Amino acid sequence: MTQLTVTDRRKLTAIRAARxxxxxxxxxxxDPVVVLxxxxxxxxxxxxxxPPGADVVDLGDVTxxxxxxxxxxxxxxxxxPDAVGRLLARTDEEALAAMAEAGRASLRAGVTTVRDLGDRGYLALRLRGRADQPAIVAAGPPITSPRGHCHYLGGVAEPxxxxxxxxxxxxxxxxxxxxKIMASGGTLTPGTHQHLAQFDAAVLRAA
Structure with a gap:
């Protein structure tokens, strides 16, 4: 392998660890060395x-x-215990701030990509590409039936x-x-049921 040096790269960082x-x-x-x-x-x-001249970060006895x-x-x-109630009580900016903190918590836990399958008002799209967030694959408000599962997120569609x-x-x-389409009901929405369809098969195929 060609030896990397700081003269032919803008910035090299070498991360060392035990495993x-x-x-x-x-x-x-x-004894791995990961070069960034x-x-x-x-x-x-x-x-x-x-590599010669690289900034070295030695993490010690970690994997x-x-x-x-x-x-x-x-x-x-x-x-x-009341995730829905707390979300409904927040403004969009308050919800966005809470979502950003959840994204940072994911990063701290080693999760670098998340697929967000239901937000309110397309807020998750506003977090995409931020340096303090994981990579976010965003669905926006889940598509659901009137009064259907997660209808309060704003993705209501006629069935x-x-x-x-x-x-x-x-x-x-x-x-x-x-x-994301809510094909059935769910536990977070009273009056809907996981075993009952919200859209028939022909409607789902049309989507």
Whole structure:
């Protein structure tokens, strides 16, 4: 491998640790050196020294691993007993601040990518790309039926083919990354039930 130096890169940082789990090997790799060029990983080596002139961060007796991915989060909800009530009591700016703190908590736990499958008013889209946040794959308000599961998040659509197509178009125009449809009820919405469909199969196919 070509030796990296600070003369041909803008900024190199070498992270050292006792062990590394690379996500593919069946064993931990000893004495790893992870070389960063800014925010980009340029190399992962074991049993070698850092590039000449690089800033070295020695984490000691720890295990490095790739960033974790959480494929189903709701940054707008907290983990308390009345998450819905607290969200409804917040202004959009208050909700956004709470969501940002939830994103930072994810980063502190090693989660570097989250898929947010339901916010209010497309707030999660405003957090995308921020340096203090994980990478966010955002759905915006989940598409649901009138008085359906999570209707209070604002994604209500008429349960017709035209209605869901219109809702999907609106979400796409807002720039969402993924579409979330509440096909059934859920525990966070009284009067709805997980075993009962909110849209029939033809409507879901039309979406």
């Amino acid at each position: 590394l789990f690379d996500g593919t090997s069946s064993h931990l790799l000893a 060029d800014g925010a980009v990983i340029r190399s992962v080596e074991t049993g070698t020294g850092p 490095l691993l790739p960033g974790l991915i959480d494929t189903h989060v709701h940054l707008a909800f907290d983990a308390g 017709t083919e035209y209605g869901v197509r219109k809702a999907v178009r609106e979400h796409v125009e807002h720039g969402v990354d993924v579409i």
